[in-house]
Amino acid sequence: MNKWQLFIAGEFRPGGRQECFPDYHPATGAVTAEVALATPDDCDAAVTAAKQALSAWRRFPVAERARLLRRVAEGIEARSAEFLQAEVADTGKPCALARTLDIPRGAANFRIFADLAAGLATECFETATDDGAGALNYGLRRPLGVVGVICPWNLPLLLLTWKIAPALVMGNTVVVKPSEETPATATLLGEVMTAAGVPPGVYNVVHGFGPGSVGEWLVAHPDVAAITFTGETRTGQAIMRTAATRTKRLSFELGGKNAAIVFADADFDRAVAGVARSSFLNGGQVCLCSERVYVERPVFERFVDALALAARQLRPGPPEDETTTLGPLISAAHREKVLGYYAAARAAGAEIHAGGGCPALPPPYDQGYFVEPTVWTGLPEDTPCIVEEIFGPVCHVAPFDTEEEAVALANAGDYGLCAALWTRDLARAHRVAHALDVGVVWINSWFLRDLRTPFGGMKLSGIGREGGRHSLEFYSEIKNVCVKL
């Protein structure tokens, strides 16, 4: 049985009370590991280790920090098979998906921020003064200090490294609290950090839960200068309340209820494939997934049939089987939540064109947390399953007649993370993209990522942007110095 321990000051250790909690394999329901449960003293020890490492780490030249981050990227790639196995055991996702998305992005995230930090400029102004001698005003960037990093379970390594890479390259040290569902790759990364030569205390990992556990203690800790969080909106709101006592800097990547808009002139097959991917990738457990699909009326019926066929063609099964194209949900509890929406939609009169239940699978996968990819039509837009984030392989498809109607439908609701739109009319594509109240718009594509771009949501979908210089700016303070000449 694997043991995922805490990683503090460069050492692996059990929790202070020697308590553990189970780590389940979502594809089989089997317990695959024991996870060390952090105590308040463990949380304090991790923050203290990060604080003690800070003064030396921040004095490293940025080029040296960048070099170490590139070595971490190399370390992830050298051990990619172990990271793959760990990520799949934690999430149940198909190996084919984790091998092409999660693990490569773990390395890419370190490389992009190592590259960008080396070239980060600040600003300088020549200031006129009454005596004619003038003054110089210039900016200096400095690290924030100890950063608390709190991550979700859907893309564990991808989202962890997306945060710690810019934090570390800007001279901060971190204490990471992975999701209780997916402790493995964050822990394995501790070994890679050490092997790469990252000094002890720069990267620390504590395991546990949120409220009344190490997640909450980390947010409240007086020596933690900032919190970067990805997770549910209501969790972000709880973190905001805790962090308010010390007005900590916050970066929030929160929930979404994203729309896909398909115009009649779109490349039909590309739009079907694109919306099937944006609805069902990772079992619909990507914050960017389309749970609302709006299709121009002339192609609506044909599109629903084609999307339902694509849903039925997905194959749930063993992660190691290269033909598996649908993984399980993360937990039994999350499956009950998603099946609750399936039942509610049926009760509300939804027309179910695909799915609506659980697939029949042979042992041990019959004990996994699989649900069928599902396509609904016929519900009013104010139905809870069209307003609330479900975070499963399901979407509701509705027709529209005009561009203005499509924009109004997509902009409804409290979320504003992303949208995908499919049309051959690029003037209309830009017009609609400009009208959508979301942080990211994909046109004739989805989840196509340039890591230099701003990533984040509006409304209840988040605060701030990460990506490119936006991350480097979030993970640093800029100071202005004025020199009288």
Ligand SMILES: NC(=O)c1ccc[n+]([C@@H]2O[C@H](COP(=O)([O-])OP(=O)(O)OC[C@H]3O[C@@H](n4cnc5c(N)ncnc54)[C@H](O)[C@@H]3O)[C@@H](O)[C@H]2O)c1
């Ligand atoms: N916007 C994005 O980029 C993005 C990316 C991935 C996931 N998400 C969102 O994340 C959610 C799914 O992930 P999840 O279920 O792990 O989210 P979650 O909010 O339940 O948990 C996320 C993390 O927060 C911790 N946590 C929970 N309560 C806490 C508290 N009070 N104080 C401190 N930490 C606390 C959890 O232990 C976990 O590590 C979905 O809503 C999805 O939309 C958003």
Ligand SMILES: N/C(=C\C=C\C=O)C(=O)O
């Ligand atoms: N932050 C990113 C993806 C988020 C996915 C949400 O589930 C990324 O691609 O950098």
